[in-house]
Each structure stands twice: as structure tokens, then as C-alpha cells.
Amino acid sequence: MTQTFHERLSALDAIFLDLENETAAMHVGVVLLFDAKPLTLDSGGLDMERITKYTLAALDTMPRYRQRLAWVPGFAHPVWVEDGRFNINFHLRHTRLPLPGDERMLKRLVGRLFSQRLDRSRPLWEFWIVEGIENDQFALVGKAHHCMVDGVAGVGLIEALLQMTPVVTEKEPSSWTPRPAPTRRQLLRAEVKHRIDGLRKLSYFGPRIRENFLGVARVLQSGMKAGPESPFTAPDISPYRRFDWTSFDLDEVKAVKRSLGGTINDVVVATTTAAIRRFLEARDLDVDSMEGFRAFLPVSTRKTSGGPTGNQVAMLLAELPVSEPDPLERLKKVIAVTTKLKKESNQTAGAELLEDVADLTTKRLILDISREAIKRHAYNVVVTNIPGPPLRLYMLGAELKAMYPLVPIPPTQNLGIALFSYNGELYWGFNGDWEGFPDLHEFVETLEASFEEYKQLAAASAPEASAGPRPDLSG
Incomplete structure (x- = not known):
């Protein structure tokens, strides 16, 4: 029988979901500007097939990016489960600025992209590849929900996509089979156990509470x-x-x-x-x-x-x-x-x-x-x-x-x-x-x-x- 998988969100991760509403999207983001020439096809335009394959291979080191939210019945606490319908083409998107493709136009586009909330029924991230930027550049506009990453964790994800040398190192994406999610009863049982164990562990917090009471x-x-x-x-x-x-x-x-x-x-x-x-x-x-x-x-x-x-x-x-x-x-x-x-x-x-x-x-x-x-x-x-990172970085050269x-x-x-x-x-x-x-x-x-x-x-x-x-x- 295949082992089920779920991972409970911490309390701090979970509140970023609760603080989000119709006007306040709770994703972090980044705009990466690259030299477009090494990834430009002879026929013009970026080599999106190569970028897609490279990103898919990078996800082998980032399992969270293939996971979606589920909720514990009765407690409404979120957990991560693997997304059986994961499709890289839903998350890695492609667009182009009209001429002249200047910085002001890019900022306007980025503002619109960052205004859009992420779909909670899918893994909570998007990458937008933006072509047509002046001076032979392209942008990667990344969004990930704050319940997934903080700023420092986000640096690690960027480093997984980037290399310290222009010499290209490409890997084949591994085959991936999602593990089944637990049943509602299994989620409920795990949450009850977590809370009972938590109450027991609180007995060890006495010295820490006394030490940090003023804080x-x-x-x-x-x-x-x-x-x-x-x-x-x-x-x-x-x-x-x-x-x-x-x-x-x-x-x-x-x-x-x-x-x-x-x-x-x-x-x-x-x-x-x-x-x-x-x-x-x-x-x-x-x-x-x-x-x-x-x-x-x-x-x-x-x-x-x-x-x-x-x-x-x-x-x-x-x-x-x-x-x-x-x-x-x-x-x-x-x-x-x-x-x-x-x-x-x-x-x-x-x-x-x-x-x-x-x-x-x-x-x-x-x-x-x-x-x-x-x-x-x-x-x-x-x-x-x-x-x-203090050093110059590259993506596919x-x-x-x-x-x-x-x-x-x-x-x-x-x-x-x-x-x-x-x-x-x-x-x-x-x-x-x-x-x-x-x-x-x-x-x-x-x-x-x-x-x-x-x-x-x-x-x-x-x-x-x-x-x-x-x-x-x-x-």
C-alpha cells in the first residue's frame, strides 16, 4: 500500500493564509533581469522549451513547489499534500512587452502581475518569463505565497535555479509520482495527536517563559x-x-x-x-x-x-x-x-x-x-x-x-x-x-x-x- 503524505503548516505559515483577503494578497515576489542573448533562438524569441525543462528539473530539489493546500476537518488548519494534477505549464508562464519595452512598461506589468492572488487549489507559485525588454534583456517575475517561504528561504530557491558560472549545467527532470493524500479521518487523527503532544511539551517551556517573559x-x-x-x-x-x-x-x-x-x-x-x-x-x-x-x-x-x-x-x-x-x-x-x-x-x-x-x-x-x-x-x-548572494549568477548561461x-x-x-x-x-x-x-x-x-x-x-x-x-x- 502506498504511503500517504501530508505536512502540517506551522502556526506562523498558516496565519499568512488567514491574513489574506480580497484586497491584500500575501505572496512574496521578485523580479530577476537577465541578459537575453544566451537564451535567444536563431529564429528570434526565447527558448521557452529549454527554460521549461530546466525549471522542471530544478523542482526536484524543491518539493514544496509540487504541493497544494488541504485542510484538517473541524480544526481548519492547513496542511501540504502533493498535487496529483501538477502541470508545469500552469505555473511557468510566458508573455512579452510591446515596444519599446522600457523599464516603465515593465514596472506597470509587474504591478499587475503582483496584484493577482494565487490559486489556492494549486501549488502556490507562479513564474512569468517576460520577453521584449530593452537592451536585450528578459525578466523572470516570481511569486510564491508567504505561507511557503520567507525572504531567506526564497534566497535558497533562487540559488537552486541559478549557477555561479556561465558554463551551462543541465539536468534531466526526474520522473515524479505524487503520493496520495490522507483521508479526512487520518488528517483529523494526526491533528488531534499534534495538539495533545503539544500540550505535553508545554510543560518544558517553564524556564524559557521565565527567561523571555519581558520580551x-x-x-x-x-x-x-x-x-x-x-x-x-x-x-x-x-x-x-x-x-x-x-x-x-x-x-x-x-x-x-x-x-x-x-x-x-x-x-x-x-x-x-x-x-x-x-x-x-x-x-x-x-x-x-x-x-x-x-x-x-x-x-x-x-x-x-x-x-x-x-x-x-x-x-x-x-x-x-x-x-x-x-x-x-x-x-x-x-x-x-x-x-x-x-x-x-x-x-x-x-x-x-x-x-x-x-x-x-x-x-x-x-x-x-x-x-x-x-x-x-x-x-x-x-x-x-x-x-x-555576493557573486555574479547565471541561468542557462x-x-x-x-x-x-x-x-x-x-x-x-x-x-x-x-x-x-x-x-x-x-x-x-x-x-x-x-x-x-x-x-x-x-x-x-x-x-x-x-x-x-x-x-x-x-x-x-x-x-x-x-x-x-x-x-x-x-x-
């Missing part, structure tokens, strides 16, 4: 504190998205860090804070008295780059000093906030503890907290920074030129910001609500100007810089 208390406290009203939040959002991007030289980011202090992530947060301040000032809002503007900063708790897919993150809220007009003082305040979050308040361990207890008992423990935080506008913007990530926005947020480092560049992706954040590109330009400000300050404070008063760059 748990601060997670709950920060999640229930309402943030200020601003263009970054709304009572509700539309189902449509704008997507924009930019990139910074990573060496320039590191130069700012070395000269002015902090970490790369501190420079990212300070630059974002400066851009938010400028953006609000341009709309005649009183930023000098604005307090409690917070960013949602997902922090990876993944111990290694390998391991299972799914989410291994702690959710932290950081108050951004948008009321501080001085850029250097603003950076110092950001460093103080992030240091306190990481070391003093123990919020990461507290968030992990809540997630682990919920996984042993019921997802409602963290689902209700998440919903209440969203309802109260406990944070104003999402900012996630994902470390990526085609060089990967750029990669722009996407983080989903919850039902009351107008903007999500994701960053990905690759081959000496720091790539920014901006996911904005089409109706609630129509001036997304203006925000991107403001962010670029804010980083330029920090570059000037770093250059002025370098040892070889000439002595003299610091330029007035407040904003």
Missing part, C-alpha cells in the same frame, strides 16, 4: 500601540498594486556605515526614515511633532541557509525618528532603536516563544495579535532587508543583471519596502497600493536623495576630507 510583554505592548495617521496607512486598501525599484552601490552603503557608524541595516533604516520625513514634509504634514511612526522589521531566526522552507522569522516593531531634522542625529537614534530591539528588550526571543507555543497549540494565539496590530495601525510601513524583491502589504498598509543584496549592489523593491499610494515613484526619488545626503556626510567626515563646518543637509 513577550514588549512584543504584546508594541503590537497594541496605535501609530500616527499618515499617507502610509489607510482604513482599507485596493486590490491593485504599483511596483517600483532602485539600487545602490553596496560599497557606498558600507562607506556610509564605516564613516558614520551603525550597520548596513541601520543605514537602510536611517535612509528610509529620512525619505519618509521628506515625503511627509512635501505634503505639508507636521513631521516635527510626529511621534510613534513605526516600521515593521521582520528578523530572520533561520539558523542556516539550508533547511526547510516556510517562515522562520520574528516580527519586530521599530519606532523611526521621523521628527528628527538632523540626519546624523537621526542615524544615531536609529542605531539606538535597533540595538535596543536586538539586545536589550529581547523581543526576538519573545516573538519566537509566542510562535512556538502557537505552533504546539493553536495559531489563534498569534493570529489575533497580528489582526489587532493591523487594525490599530501598530506600524506604518514594512521594511525587510534580505542578504543575498544568461547573466543575472538585477533582482528586485517584493514584500506583501497587509490590509491597512499602503507601502512595503524590501531589499536584496546581490553582486555588490543593494536592490530595493517598493510595493505600493495603486489607489492609496499613487506617488510611489516620488517616494523612490526622495529615498535616492536621502541616501545621497548620507553619502555627502560620510565623505565630509572621512579622514582625508578637508576641515571645515559640516554642510547643512537637514531634511
Whole structure:
């Protein structure tokens, strides 16, 4: 008799399904730009047959991408089962930009693709191959539901598709036979056993609860504190998205860090804070008295780059000093906030503890907290920074030129910001609500100007810089 297969979603994975609604799609995404020439046929157009075969072979190392959702009767908890009707052509799709195929047209297309929710009756991912991009390029636009992967897990999936050399290594796809799903009774029995075992395991959590009690208390406290009203939040959002991007030289980011202090992530947060301040000032809002503007900063708790897919993150809220007009003082305040979050308040361990207890008992423990935080506008913007591969990568000999990530926005947020480092560049992706954040590109330009400000300050404070008063760059 063939062995059945199912795998229970963790509580954290499962709540991304519960948070999704008609206006807020909960998939992560990425736009990969490649040199098209190595994959262009003599007759013109990309070799889609070869790309399809290559992607199918890569799925042999990514079993989750052949699995769909099923639900435990009575408990409504999701599990993964293998999809007996899996068809690569449903998930790997092909389109082309009309002339001139410029960056603006690509961004509009990507915004439309990211607006569309994934079909829950099938494996929760799509790859779109986009031809006709200027400068002999093509794009791979990837979408995967957040219940499948977090940002760091997503890096591993990208690496499975890419190679460190232009020398092509291709494998034949393995034959694949789906294992049968359990019956409803078997799913129910397994879930009951999981919850009984979970209650027994809680008896061992005493020391961990005592050690991380303060961290748990601060997670709950920060999640229930309402943030200020601003263009970054709304009572509700539309189902449509704008997507924009930019990139910074990573060496320039590191130069700012070395000269002015902090970490790369501190420079990212300070630059974002400066851009938010400028953006609000341009709309005649009183930023000098604005307090409690917070960013949602997902922090990876993944111990290694390998391991299972799914989410291994702690959710932290950081108050951004948008009321501080001085850029250097603003950076110092950001460093103080992030240091306190990481070391003093123990919020990461507290968030992990809540997630682990919920996984042993019921997802409602963290689902209700998440919903209440969203309802109260406990944070104003999402900012996630994902470390990526430092070397140049290729797919079937085609060089990967750029990669722009996407983080989903919850039902009351107008903007999500994701960053990905690759081959000496720091790539920014901006996911904005089409109706609630129509001036997304203006925000991107403001962010670029804010980083330029920090570059000037770093250059002025370098040892070889000439002595003299610091330029007035407040904003």
C-alpha cells in the first residue's frame, strides 16, 4: 500500500493564509533581469522549451513547489499534500512587452502581475518569463505565497535555479509520482495527536517563559500601540498594486556605515526614515511633532541557509525618528532603536516563544495579535532587508543583471519596502497600493536623495576630507 503524505503548516505559515483577503494578497515576489542573448533562438524569441525543462528539473530539489493546500476537518488548519494534477505549464508562464519595452512598461506589468492572488487549489507559485525588454534583456517575475517561504528561504530557491558560472549545467527532470493524500479521518487523527503532544511539551517551556517573559510583554505592548495617521496607512486598501525599484552601490552603503557608524541595516533604516520625513514634509504634514511612526522589521531566526522552507522569522516593531531634522542625529537614534530591539528588550526571543507555543497549540494565539496590530495601525510601513548572494549568477548561461524583491502589504498598509543584496549592489523593491499610494515613484526619488545626503556626510567626515563646518543637509 502506498504511503500517504501530508505536512502540517506551522502556526506562523498558516496565519499568512488567514491574513489574506480580497484586497491584500500575501505572496512574496521578485523580479530577476537577465541578459537575453544566451537564451535567444536563431529564429528570434526565447527558448521557452529549454527554460521549461530546466525549471522542471530544478523542482526536484524543491518539493514544496509540487504541493497544494488541504485542510484538517473541524480544526481548519492547513496542511501540504502533493498535487496529483501538477502541470508545469500552469505555473511557468510566458508573455512579452510591446515596444519599446522600457523599464516603465515593465514596472506597470509587474504591478499587475503582483496584484493577482494565487490559486489556492494549486501549488502556490507562479513564474512569468517576460520577453521584449530593452537592451536585450528578459525578466523572470516570481511569486510564491508567504505561507511557503520567507525572504531567506526564497534566497535558497533562487540559488537552486541559478549557477555561479556561465558554463551551462543541465539536468534531466526526474520522473515524479505524487503520493496520495490522507483521508479526512487520518488528517483529523494526526491533528488531534499534534495538539495533545503539544500540550505535553508545554510543560518544558517553564524556564524559557521565565527567561523571555519581558520580551513577550514588549512584543504584546508594541503590537497594541496605535501609530500616527499618515499617507502610509489607510482604513482599507485596493486590490491593485504599483511596483517600483532602485539600487545602490553596496560599497557606498558600507562607506556610509564605516564613516558614520551603525550597520548596513541601520543605514537602510536611517535612509528610509529620512525619505519618509521628506515625503511627509512635501505634503505639508507636521513631521516635527510626529511621534510613534513605526516600521515593521521582520528578523530572520533561520539558523542556516539550508533547511526547510516556510517562515522562520520574528516580527519586530521599530519606532523611526521621523521628527528628527538632523540626519546624523537621526542615524544615531536609529542605531539606538535597533540595538535596543536586538539586545536589550529581547523581543526576538519573545516573538519566537509566542510562535512556538502557537505552533504546539493553536495559531489563534498569534493570529489575533497580528489582526489587532493591523487594525490599530501598530506600524506604518514594512521594511525587510534580505542578504543575498555576493557573486555574479547565471541561468542557462544568461547573466543575472538585477533582482528586485517584493514584500506583501497587509490590509491597512499602503507601502512595503524590501531589499536584496546581490553582486555588490543593494536592490530595493517598493510595493505600493495603486489607489492609496499613487506617488510611489516620488517616494523612490526622495529615498535616492536621502541616501545621497548620507553619502555627502560620510565623505565630509572621512579622514582625508578637508576641515571645515559640516554642510547643512537637514531634511
